[in-house]
Amino acid sequence: MFAVISDMHSNIEALTTVLADIENRGIKTIYCLGDVIGYAANPRQCLDLIIEKTELCLLGNHDYATLYEPTNFNYGAEQASFWTRFNLEAEEGRGLRDKRWEFLGNLPMRRTVEMKLGGVDASIDFIHASPRRPINEYIFPDDVYTNPMKVRVIFERVKHICFVGHTHLPGVFLDEPDFYLPAELGDVYPIVEHEKAVINIGSVGQPRDRDNRASYVCVEDNEVHFVRLGYDYETTAAKIRAIDQLDNFNADRLQEGR
Numbered sequence: 001m002f003a004v005i006s007d008m009h010s011n012i013e014a015l016t017t018v019l020a021d022i023e024n025r026g027i028k029t030i031y032c033l034g035d036v037i038g039y040a041a042n043p044r045q046c047l048d049l050i051i052e053k054t055e056l057c058l059l060g061n062h063d064y065a066t067l068y069e070p071t072n073f074n075y076g077a078e079q080a081s082f083w084t085r086f087n088l089e090a091e092e093g094r095g096l097r098d099k100r101w102e103f104l105g106n107l108p109m110r111r112t113v114e115m116k117l118g119g120v121d122a123s124i125d126f127i128h129a130s131p132r133r134p135i136n137e138y139i140f141p142d143d144v145y146t147n148p149m150k151v152r153v154i155f156e157r158v159k160h161i162c163f164v165g166h167t168h169l170p171g172v173f174l175d176e177p178d179f180y181l182p183a184e185l186g187d188v189y190p191i192v193e194h195e196k197a198v199i200n201i202g203s204v205g206q207p208r209d210r211d212n213r214a215s216y217v218c219v220e221d222n223e224v225h226f227v228r229l230g231y232d233y234e235t236t237a238a239k240i241r242a243i244d245q246l247d248n249f250n251a252d253r254l255q256e257g258r
Contacts, residue, residue, distance in 0.1 A: 001025070001026070001027045001028075001029070001218065001219065001220045002027060002029040002030065002031060002055075002218070002219050003022045003025075003027050003029070003030045003031070003216060003217065003218045003219070004030075004031045004032075004033065004126070004163050004201050004216065004217050004218075004219070005018060005022075005030060005031075005032050005033070005054075005201070005204050005216045006032065006033035006034060006035065006060075006128070006164075006165025006166075006201055006202070006203060006204065006216070007033070007034075007035040007060070007165045007166070007168055007202075007203035007204060007205060007206060008032075008035065008036050008037075008046050008050070008203075008204045008205040009035055009036075009037065009038050009039040009040050009062065009203070009204075009205040009206045010036075010037050010038060010039060010040035010041060010042050010043040010046050010084065010205065011039075011040040011042070011046070011204065011205030011206065011236050011254075012040075012042035012045045012046055012049075012236075013231050013232045013233065013235050013236045014204050014205045014214040014231045014233070014236065015046055015049060015050075015204055015205065016049070017214055017229050017230075017231040017232075018204050018214050018216050018229060018231075019049065019053060021227065021229055022216075022218070025218060027218060029055045030053055030054045030055055031054065031055055031056045031057075031111075031126050031163070032050055032054045032056065032057040032058065033058050033060070033126060033127065033128050033163060033164065033165040033166075033201070034057065034058040034059050034060025034061075034062075034063055034107065034128040034165065035060030035061065035062045035063060035128065035165065035166070036050050036057065036060070036062075036063060037062055037063060037066055037084050038062030038063075038065065038066065038077065038080050038081060038084060039062070039077070039080050039205070039206060039240075039246070039250045040205060040206075040236055040239065040240055040246070040250065041236070041239035041240055041242070041243055041246065042239070043066075043084045043087055043088060044087065044088065044091060044096075044100065046205075047088075047100045047103065047104075048096075048100070051099070051100075051103050056108075056111055056126065057103075057107055058107055058108060058109065058110065058111065058126060058127065058128050058134075059104075059107035059108065059109050059128065059134075059135060060128040060129075060135065060165070060166070061128070061129065061135050061136045061166070062077070062080075062081065062084075063104055063107060064135055064136075065077075065078075065081040066081050066084045066085050066088070066104065067101075067104050067105060070082075072136070075247070076246075076247030076249055076250060079245050079246070079247065080245070080246055080247065080250065082245070083243065083245035083246060086245075088100055088101065109127070109128070109134040109135060110125060110126065110127045110131075110134050111125075111126045112124065112125050112126075112159075113126070117191055117219065117221060117222040118191075118220075118221030118222035118223070119221075119222070120191055120192060120193050120222045121193060122160055122161055122191055122193075122222070123159045123160040123161065124160070124161050124162075124163065125158065125159070125160075125161065125162040125163070126162075126163050127162060127163070127164050128164065128165055128166055129164060129165075129166040130154055130164060130166075130198075131154055131157035131158055131162055131198075132153065132154050132157055136166075137166075138166060138167050139151070139154060139164065139166075139167065139173065139198065139200070140167060140169070141169060141171060141173075141179040141181075143177075143179075144173065144176075144177040144178055144179045148177050151173065151175075151177035152175065152177060154198065155173075155175040155177070155196055155198070158175075158196050158197075158198060159196075160193075160196060160197075161191055161196070161197055161199065162197070162198045162199065163199050163201055163217075164198060164199070164200050164201070165200065165201055165202070165203065166200075167200060167208070168202060168203035168206055168207055168208035168209070168215075169200055169202065169208060169209050170182050170200050170201060170202030170209060170215050170217075170226055171199075171200055172185065172189050172197050172198070172199050172200075172224075173197065173198040173199075173200070174195065174196070174197055175196045182226035185226075187225060187226045187227075188223050188224065188225055188226070189223070189224040189226075190222055190223050190224075191219075191222040191223070191224060192222070199217070199224055201215065201216055201217045201226075202215025202216065202217075202226070203215055204216055205236075206250070206253070206254065207257040208253075208257060208258055209257060210256065210257050210258060211228060211257045212230075212233055212254060212255055212256060212257035213228040213229055213230050213231070213257070214228065214229045214230075214231050215227070215228055233254040233255060234255075236251070236254055237251035237252070237254050237255070238251070
């Protein structure tokens with residue numbers, strides 16, 4: 001068994017809720033697809049938990065933006081990156097500060113793991129955004145209708161199963177191309193040996209599918225289970241509003257999951 005989480009975005013309330021659920025399920029291995037930071041008010045605490053709890057963490061575009069420079073960000077996201085950098089630098093403990101920056105600086109862009117899942121030989125790619133552009137390409141559900149060639153080209157880079165985040169929209173892409181919402185699958189996708197799939201696990205800290213509950217997946221045998229959990233988003237929102245450099249929109253959107 002293992003869990004896959006992504007896009008915490010400095011939301012400690014959502015992250016601790018998800019980690020508690022993972023622990024209650026007896027899951028010991030956690031893969032993180034990146035965007036640990038950005039948008040919300042607790043980047044240090046989220047980084048510390050991801051460092052402690054995960055088997056692997058990848059580089060997301062907001063992690064990259066905090067390390068280097070935000071590119072193609074809207075104003076609110078850009079300002080959040082600058083504030084996050086300031087917050088990490090303001091840590092008084094040099095050891096903690098250096099540990100977090102070293103962690104961010106060493107995040108890989110992708111990882112492939114070969115494993116057996118319930119008798120199925122699986123090749124699993126872990127990526128933040130897409131197999132073609134691992135940090136910042138969006139794969140939207142509508143792409144299967146509006147840009148099917150894009151989806152087909154992406155699938156040429158998928159050997160078997162690819163877990164992604166980035167859009168904050170959970171669901172399963174198949175190479176027809178097609179897209180299935182978790183609800184259309186009964187919240188379970190069965191991995192089989194000869195079917196390619198790109199599985200978006202949704203966002204822990206900033207869901208955008210009009211469901212404000214934190215989203216992640218757990219994998220048991222050959223089944224990918226989509227999990228949604230309510231958390232104290234009002235506390236998260238209040239913390240964002242209390243910081244002038246963080247856009248209030250990033251607080252408002254939490255209630256509506258947008």
